[in-house]
Amino acid sequence: xxxxRVFVFALLSSISSAVGSTLSTPLPRLPYLLPGQTTVSGISxxxxxxxxxxxxxxxxxxGSAIFAGQAYSCAIKRFGQEPVYTCTEQPEGQKGPGCGGxxxxxxxxxxxxxxxxxVTYDHCKTFPNRTVPSDxxxxxxxxxxxxxxxxxxxxxxxxxxxxxxxxxxxxLDGTMNMTGAFFEPLMEDPSSQIKYxxxxxxxxxxxxxxxxxxxxxxxxxxxxxxxxxxNCGYDGxxxxxQHVMYPLVLQPPLSNNGSQHxxxxxxxxxxxxxxxxxxWAGLATTGYVYIPPPCFVSSCRLHVAFHGCGMAAVFPFMxxxxxxxxxxxxxxxxxxxxxxxxxxxxxxxxxxxxxxxQLAAGCWDAYGQTGVSYAQREGPQMVxxxxxxxxxxx
Numbered sequence: 048x049x050x051x052r053v054f055v056f057a058l059l060s061s062i063s064s065a066v067g068s069t070l071s072t073p074l075p076r077l078p079y080l081l082p083g084q085t086t087v088s089g090i091s092x093x094x095x096x097x098x099x100x101x102x103x104x105x106x107x108x109x110g111s112a113i114f115a116g117q118a119y120s121c122a123i124k125r126f127g128q129e130p131v132y133t134c135t136e137q138p139e140g141q142k143g144p145g146c147g148g149x150x151x152x153x154x155x156x157x158x159x160x161x162x163x164x165x166v167t168y169d170h171c172k173t174f175p176n177r178t179v180p181s182d183x184x185x186x187x188x189x190x191x192x193x194x195x196x197x198x199x200x201x202x203x204x205x206x207x208x209x210x211x212x213x214x215x216x217x218x219l220d221g222t223m224n225m226t227g228a229f230f231e232p233l234m235e236d237p238s239s240q241i242k243y244x245x246x247x248x249x250x251x252x253x254x255x256x257x258x259x260x261x262x263x264x265x266x267x268x269x270x271x272x273x274x275x276x277x278n279c280g281y282d283g284x285x286x287x288x289q290h291v292m293y294p295l296v297l298q299p300p301l302s303n304n305g306s307q308h309x310x311x312x313x314x315x316x317x318x319x320x321x322x323x324x325x326x327w328a329g330l331a332t333t334g335y336v337y338i339p340p341p342c343f344v345s346s347c348r349l350h351v352a353f354h355g356c357g358m359a360a361v362f363p364f365m366x367x368x369x370x371x372x373x374x375x376x377x378x379x380x381x382x383x384x385x386x387x388x389x390x391x392x393x394x395x396x397x398x399x400x401x402x403x404x405q406l407a408a409g410c411w412d413a414y415g416q417t418g419v420s421y422a423q424r425e426g427p428q429m430v431x432x433x434x435x436x437x438x439x440x441x
Contacts, residue, residue: 093353095413105201110291155415212249254283284374359392
């Protein structure tokens with residue numbers, strides 16, 4: 048199962064239109080961004096990516112908010128005597144690690160699998176009880192010793208927020224506990240540094256109280272609603288940012304959407320930040336960044352929000368719903384936070400045949416499909432996002 052909901056509805060593109068033009072427009076440099084205060088978040092594959100970006104760059108990332116995401120490198124690791132299969136035994140769109148990938152690099156092989164075999168696709172989400180967090184910690188330690196990711200000591204004081212809706216049929220019950228269990232041994236006081244929210248009655252979705260997102264979406268797949276954004280009356284982004292960016296002082300107005308200003312949402316040319324051969328990483332041409340005006344002249348913090356599968360703005364059924372209505376911008380406006388929205392979906396935008404179904408759907412790579420370094424600092428998507436942060440001034 049690809050674990051994203053795709054609805055083609057005619058009204059969405061007219062309600063939430065694309066913003067601006069991006070022809071060769073770079074990100075603005077913001078000289079007053081606070082060092083050591085950058086945080087990340089994501090939903091679904093974006094949450095998976097946020098985990099690996101946080102771990103790989105723990106020397107510069109303060110915390111992460113994970114809206115349904117698996118533990119570091121989990122998708123490519125076999126645990127114990129977990130069943131294995133050949134690639135031909137798995138259906139198209141649901142192939143495990145090592146069964147395809149980018150034309151130039153292939154994909155990361157299944158770690159711990161006999162030669163020529165792989166595990167079930169998305170096994171960490173569908174069989175969370177099989178996950179062994181200590182095995183994943185060992186992989187991270189090896190990567191850190193090799194210099195492929197930052198030293199894990201950077202996670203000692205990190206803050207992590209973990210969310211899963213009670214009706215989520217994609218990341219099954221227990222997945223977030225495994226993600227938390229990966230971080231716990233690396234933290235000084237995990238009981239205060241990790242916050243769980245596992246009681247909101249939502250499906251596999253971004254929890255938002257934006258007035259544009261109807262309460263009728265809570266726990267229900269409405270054909271007229273934006274994919275993977277639900278309003279269950281729980282301000283997921285607000286709760287997450289208050290935890291990982293602690294302290295946040297100002298609560299944005301909740302009565303209307305006037306606390307964000309679309310003029311502050313800028314577009315930029317993501318191709319300027321592609322690594323060599325980076326077009327194969329699946330990034331779109333256009334990215335988005337929300338910048339409250341004070342951030343051009345005074346101190347601000349930076350937060351990076353990664354959309355999930357099928358949620359990139361290049362998809363007409365989604366458009367700018369995530370960047371305008373996911374819940375970030377009002378908090379950014381009230382607290383002088385810059386929100387960077389990197390965008391995948393490049394294969395769809397270029398009308399190219401993607402080598403894997405997940406890349407076609409605009410998923411961030413949590414499956415090793417962009418090569419063995421996908422979860423390390425030199426992974427193509429990781430390099431692109433890090434280049435964007437450098438351009439902003441981090």
